[in-house]
Amino acid sequence: MQIRPATAADLDAFLDVMSISFGVSNRRPNVHTWVAAQPGGHLLVAERDGRVVATGSGIGFGPTAWIGAIAVRPEARGERLGQRMTEAVIEALGERETLLLLASPSGRPIYERMGFEPDGAYRVFSGPAHAQAAIGDGVRPATEADREGILALDALATGEDRSAAVGAALDGALVTDGGAGLRPPFPARPILASDPDAGRALLAATIEPGIRLAAPQANVPAVEALIAHGCEERHGVVRMRRGAPVAWRPELLWGVFSLFFG
Numbered sequence: 001m002q003i004r005p006a007t008a009a010d011l012d013a014f015l016d017v018m019s020i021s022f023g024v025s026n027r028r029p030n031v032h033t034w035v036a037a038q039p040g041g042h043l044l045v046a047e048r049d050g051r052v053v054a055t056g057s058g059i060g061f062g063p064t065a066w067i068g069a070i071a072v073r074p075e076a077r078g079e080r081l082g083q084r085m086t087e088a089v090i091e092a093l094g095e096r097e098t099l100l101l102l103a104s105p106s107g108r109p110i111y112e113r114m115g116f117e118p119d120g121a122y123r124v125f126s127g128p129a130h131a132q133a134a135i136g137d138g139v140r141p142a143t144e145a146d147r148e149g150i151l152a153l154d155a156l157a158t159g160e161d162r163s164a165a166v167g168a169a170l171d172g173a174l175v176t177d178g179g180a181g182l183r184p185p186f187p188a189r190p191i192l193a194s195d196p197d198a199g200r201a202l203l204a205a206t207i208e209p210g211i212r213l214a215a216p217q218a219n220v221p222a223v224e225a226l227i228a229h230g231c232e233e234r235h236g237v238v239r240m241r242r243g244a245p246v247a248w249r250p251e252l253l254w255g256v257f258s259l260f261f262g
């Protein structure tokens with residue numbers, strides 16, 4: 001058994017393990033294919049007898065870094081491979097002040113054993129089949145002049161420097177007073193809003209059938225808006241942290257890039 005960086009030739013197998021393990025189809029492009037192309041991104045695979053049996057990934061945003069895609073093929077489970085993969089991702093990420101991740105119920109014991117602590121929760125929904133985006137008054141396409149304001153809002157909401165992810169999501173983004181609805185180069189609708197009216201307007205403007213939408217449980221107006229739109233609640237994930245606390249503002253997060261780095 002060998003844990004090693006994934007090559008381009010491993011991507012299909014990587015996504016297969018993810019799809020089987022999380023019970024959702026992981027087609028391209030997705031957050032992992034985007035991370036694979038980033039200088040601070042790491043995709044790892046565990047290979048046994050020429051077959052990819054486990055996956056893991058990590059992305060660094062300077063002092064903070066996220067761990068994601070920890071998954072083991074069902075027939076390879078029960079050997080602590082998930083923990084070994086998590087350790088390998090942490091090693092690949094190098095020295096960081098804070099490690100973060102979003103844990104599923106089956107993943108959580110691994111991270112607790114490794115010293116991660118709960119740091120909030122996210123509720124995960126999918127856009128209803130009848131969803132139809134409605135661009136209301138005051139919502140307009142973002143321009144280059146909005147870049148700095150959007151980056152500052154993301155930094156305020158997350159307490160992190162996610163400028164690589166945000167910068168890749170400005171083409172096609174929408175803005176309104178106090179908020180931005182981002183367009184990453186994979187299917188996701190991250191939303192940042194400094195007041196609930198902006199969050200509600202951007203959610204209405206970006207909702208799509210079947211799209212994954214998740215918001216921190218602490219953002220009560222966002223969760224209420226998702227439910228009011230008829231979104232179907234899928235499951236929940238617990239945000240976990242190891243290292244220095246991060247000054248994030250969950251009430252400003254109305255939608256995520258992914259269940260990888262929030």
Ligand SMILES: CC(C)(COP(=O)(O)OP(=O)(O)OC[C@H]1O[C@@H](n2cnc3c(N)ncnc32)[C@H](O)[C@@H]1OP(=O)(O)O)[C@@H](O)C(=O)NCCC(=O)NCCS
Nearest residue numbers: 021070071072077078079080081082083102103104106107
């Ligand atoms: C979470 C996951 C990666 C852990 O896999 P793993 O490394 O094989 O897990 P472990 O060896 O640590 O075993 C964990 C538990 O799985 C159960 N388990 C043991 N053998 C198993 C087997 N053959 N098949 C299924 N489950 C088994 C046991 O309850 C075990 O708990 P225990 O160690 O306290 O007895 C794997 O369950 C998975 O891919 N889950 C779906 C994707 C997911 O949720 N990933 C985590 C995202 S945060």
